[in-house]
Amino acid sequence: MQHDPAFHRARSAIVLGGSLAGMLTAAALADFAHVTVVERHTLPEGPEPRRGLPQARHAHQLWSGGAKALETLLPDTVDLLKAQGAHRQPVPTDMVILSPQGWFRRWRESHHTILCSRDLLDWAVRTQVRKRVRVTIRENTEALGLLGDGAAVTGVRVRRPDGTEDRLTADLIVDATGRASRASSWLQDLGLPTPQQRKVDSSLVYASRTFLAPAAVRALGHFPVVNVQADPRRAPGQGAVLLPIEDGRWIVTVFGTRGGEPVRDNDAFETFALEKPRHPIVGRLIAHAEPLTDVSLTHATANHRRYYERMRHWPEGFVVVGDALATYNPAYGHGMSAVAKSAVAMRDTIAERGWGTSGLARRIQKAVAGPVNAAWLLAVGQDVFYPDASEHGPTLGDRIAARYVDRLLYTATGNGRIARRITDVTSLERPASVLGDPRVLVAAVAGPLKPRLDRPPLTDAELAAAGMSTAVATTAD
Template structure:
């Protein structure tokens, strides 16, 4: 697109907002990113992002999309210390149906602190001269009508108000998005929204790994049992930059960890399905107190289904669909949605009537896949819904449970499952004849009796 006068305003300077800004700039749009807080210059904590203290991973499906938008970003992250872990080669995971084997690499995860990832993405995006950042500015309202949005009303940190006009406004303000209020204020009906809240609470702590395990150690993941009839409890250890382990423990309603540092080790040892996390962190040096949050509900706004949708407005990221962080899909969905937005502009042309509706439908597609994965598990925990899972949800879950069981001893099925979890392929790969047959047969190898850590890994972690 050669129209240098095309403008967009992106509300929110987190990963979703920055990647969206980059997607628009890459098709010739001049973009202003409006952020409520002052953004740090480097990989430091950011106000308004409490979830940054908990585990994050970028699945390969999201990493490929991010690389497409920001060529070289993967190498920059690796140079700064981010880990690239092959899936499932470097994963030690206890599924609801037993320990997974460590099969040959099918996909990968990029692991680092959220501060490092945000800072790396932000620096590369803001190096683009077509992108401007306005910090410490609060968005008060949308400008325009029910037919078309024309800009936003801002209040700066000095309390000065001004209207920022744009050809497109994108809401990437996260879970606290005010879009539902803004749309009704314009005279539009409320969009359909669904929330599935398992009541999960997260407690996280940072550790320095034992020296011998600083440079090379697998992810360790204890998954909960959604269909046990009681609270789900789990935990994950992620190796991140500078030889550190970021450990998050979590539990659903009735089985939550506490925010007390003294209780962290107790919960890891007594409330988990296996004590391996407690054994590992007992050999590591604590670097932080416990960070705690309950803002983990799955919430999906179905804006793409609205009968009327204003021109020049799009909603992305957690403002559109927020997921239980346990599944690690938020950033990957944001990256894939930004690519989808760019592709849609390229296909239909800037300023085409109905473009905003097409954009909203395009960014909803990757959100839909992650949503189905999340609620397919969380809907089974106590107290999530008044009537419990629907019959369809029970049928789908029963099949997924069978696949999980089969994946513990069948590498081909394990790859198909990670095809979907990594967001590289859709759920259709789980319904091919070969996978259906494998699910009927079940695991080809016997169940493992314990976590598949190698002798060398146990020694380097101080457990032998």
């Protein structure tokens, strides 16, 4: 979008947090105003760990819905990532997935994911945002509270690097400070009530380690995602995922719910991958790989939603995005994609309604909730079935929807058309309503068209490169 530069000088926005959500928000707002990003830490110059992001050591993926949104905001970022070794992975062609209903076939490409380390992704986005002339980044500056009242937020109090306080004003303030967001208490200080909240916590624990793939795999030039999913109706739910990333490396994450958690122990990592998930394929693959890091562990995996868009009164000039709005079980890999799509929704809402129009902040808050709700339903629809995951357990609606989704997943193991409809939704490219199409309903009743696979659908070349035989891959115990 192009606008009169003189017009832009009269407009301003502040984004709290230099996270992925914060940077993408800054990119969206820079089409309309001068943007100041307030970040409490020093941001790394290269693809290095960022403070305040412990989950970066675990498996991440950017689904095609999110990748397309990223390109809309910051063109050529995917090319920059690929030039640094990121993988564009065709879905489901290069995905080996054991669902609770069986192994999926590797159907013809319908969507894709971008796979790389979180450090590389954040660096690429920061690099692109820093090129935007209307974006200024203030590092080592901490947000302390909002300025204004319950009718309108006019700015933010911050602590400078030297410890003194400052008051920054702007037309729009966006909270992208992540899981540690204090937006709820800040709004209370302005006389507003706390938002409705919902928490679904399966007590999942994640343990991750980075490996150098075997030399033959690196020579092959590609390797599929391998994902042994947990079954939420069998406690504890345990699984493992292997993602190929840049520089010939694999990020491997194992996980388990209450009573079956992994531990921060290098020697126990491979044992868990071999013995705990519903199939030992990931453990067998890493037996031939070289560990590059120690095990990273996290318990911060709860689904937590704050419904700011439902509040009866919402102040002008304030919006909440990213993890400050919702966090998800990372096993489903939708957080980054939802953030990117929310930033596009913000940009489109401003373009449609106009900067500074009455009620704009409320409209933005409702708009950014759309992609969040899509990711939320995908995560909570599964996690709510773990014991004690939520206060009241699954509702009747949850149970009915889950039974239908189970039937669809079963059908997708042997029906490529239904597999595509499911990946339409999981890639965040189409809404879940497409699963209610009458043709999908009929196919679900009919069930799979091909017989169940009895082993992981790795090719002979992939097995050989990984140092495995077909017999070893087939055996489940």
